Amino acid sequence: MGAPDGDRLGPYRLLSPLGAGGFGEVHLALDPEGRTVAIKILHPHVAADEGALTRLAREVEAMRRVQGPHVAEILDASLTGGRPYLATRYVQGRPLAAVVSGDGPIRGDELVRLARGLAEALSAVHAAGVIHRDLKPGNVILTDGEPVVIDFGIACMLDSASVTTSGAVLGTPGYLAPEILEGGETGPEADVFSFAATLAYAATGRHPYGTGPAAAVGYRVVHHEPDLDGVPPWLESLLRECMVRDPAARPPASMLLARLGAAAPVVRAAAPQSHPAFAAAEIREPVQETAARRVPRGGVHSLTTREWRPGRGRGTGAAAPDEVRARRRAVVHRRWVVGTGLLVALAAAAARSPLPEASLLLLTIYGSVMLVDGGVALFARQNRSRLAVDLAGAGGSIALWAVLGALFSPLTLGLALGTVVFVLVVLLLSS
Structure with missing residues (x-):
């Protein structure tokens, strides 16, 4: 089932394998516009199950409507042919399970951010009519302290007998709601329990229900109370309410954020985010942390890629639109000064x-234009660097003319x- 690096799957170019799980293999890939995505290629025994694919196809459209900074969006899907796949947003991060096992429990402001982020993610998933079905520490990716939930809706295939008997694990003991373990139907309330x-x-x-054989852990979920010793008081009462046996008694996902806002301490300003996060579904915990080191020479690091981002601003470190426009104007101005200076110096030297x-007339006109432009920028209280660029352009053109x-x-x-004029005309016409 493995796909070699450089192989193509639909419009995507596969770059490097990231991991494998019960449903398929995950590859880092490039879309047609050069943006990085994660491609999950379903295992042959899953692809051969028409019932599982039908259930997944019914949910894909709903899954694609799930939007939010704390969920990894489904970008594309092809569930026909010999290699069905899902394309999902990809950004490097660490699974929550790996963070906790390696660094210890999450506390303070980081725990507040995690709780609020998961509540937002679950609310977005349920608002689109999707049930996650397998929310657990391995399906939560942390990037710069912010959580992103992956794999929502994909577990609908677990209803298939042929899939489960072929090696896929039906959820994770200790994180599945008691009604699921007792053979009941999966509803949004089960996600609240897993949250x-x-x-x-x-x-x-x-x-929260200890470790051991799956049957023993499942028995504790159904018959015992969770172990919440050490959970902060502001969070403990909400968790107990979410983990009651009766699904109808659990608060809906839409209320979780409000409940957290009323109970949680104030979060201090967080460091700017460089990325929202995504990790591919069902990847084993170390994969995300080491993915960059596993890319072969000449692979991702030799390519210029752009991360896929939804069409909305997110992250506390994003520049304001006015600031972005100012930077672009400064770049265009510098290029204009350098280009016109070179052209004027060459023309004046030829004449x-x-x-x-x-x-001399060409040099005088160019120098005068630069002085006027710099003076206007100075008196308009704009960035003084514009005046410096104009003066440097005028002086540089005179020096180049002499040389x-x-x-x-x-x-x-x-x-x-x-030759220069001809090249410029060709570039203008071609653009």
Whole structure:
């Protein structure tokens, strides 16, 4: 089933394998516009189950409507042919399970951010009519302290007998709601139970129903109370309410954020985010942390890629629109000064011997334009660097004019000027 690096799957170019799970293999890939995505190629025994694919196809459209900074969006899907796949947003991060096992429990402001982020993610998933079905520490990716939930809706395939008997694990003991373990139907309330169990693990570093054989853990879920010793008081009462046996008694996902806002301490300003996060579904815990090191030479690091981002601003570190426009204007101005300075210096040097008056006139006009532009920027209280760029452009054109006139003949300079003008005209027409 493995796909070699550089292989193509639909419009995507596969770059490097990231991991594998019960449903398929996950590859880092490029979309047609050069943006990184995660491609999950379903295992042959899953692809051969028409019932599982039908259930997944029914949910894909709903899954694609799930939007939010704390969920990994489904971008594309192809569930026909010999290699069905899902394309999902990808950004490097660490699974919550790996963070807690390696660094210890999450506390303070980081726990508040985690709880609120998971509540937002669950609310977005349920608002689109999707049920996650397998929310657990391994399906929560942390990037810069912010959680992103992956794999929502995909567990609908677990209803298939042929899939489960082929090696897929039906959820994770200790994070599945008791009604599921007792053979009941999966509803949004089951996700609320899993939300609380995941937060309990993050806050304590322990699985809320202990460890051991799956049957033993499942028995504790159905018959015992969760171990919440060490959970902060502001969070404990909400978790207990979310983990009650009666699904109807659990608060809906839409209320979780409000409940957390009323109970949680104030979060201090967080460091700017460089990325929202995504990790591919069902990847084993170390994969995300080491994915960059596993890319072969000449792979991702030799390519210029752009991360896929939804069409909305997110992250506390994003620049304001006015600031972005100002930076773009400054870049365009510098390029204009340099380009026109080179062109004027070349033209003036070519005309220096046969038409000295025209040569000096060109330099005078260019210098005057630069001085006026710099003066306007200075009096308008704009960035003083604009004046410096204008003065440097005027001085540089005069110096270049003197050097070119001394080193090259008028014929050579004329040919060079004609070539530059021709290239500029071709570029303008082609653009």
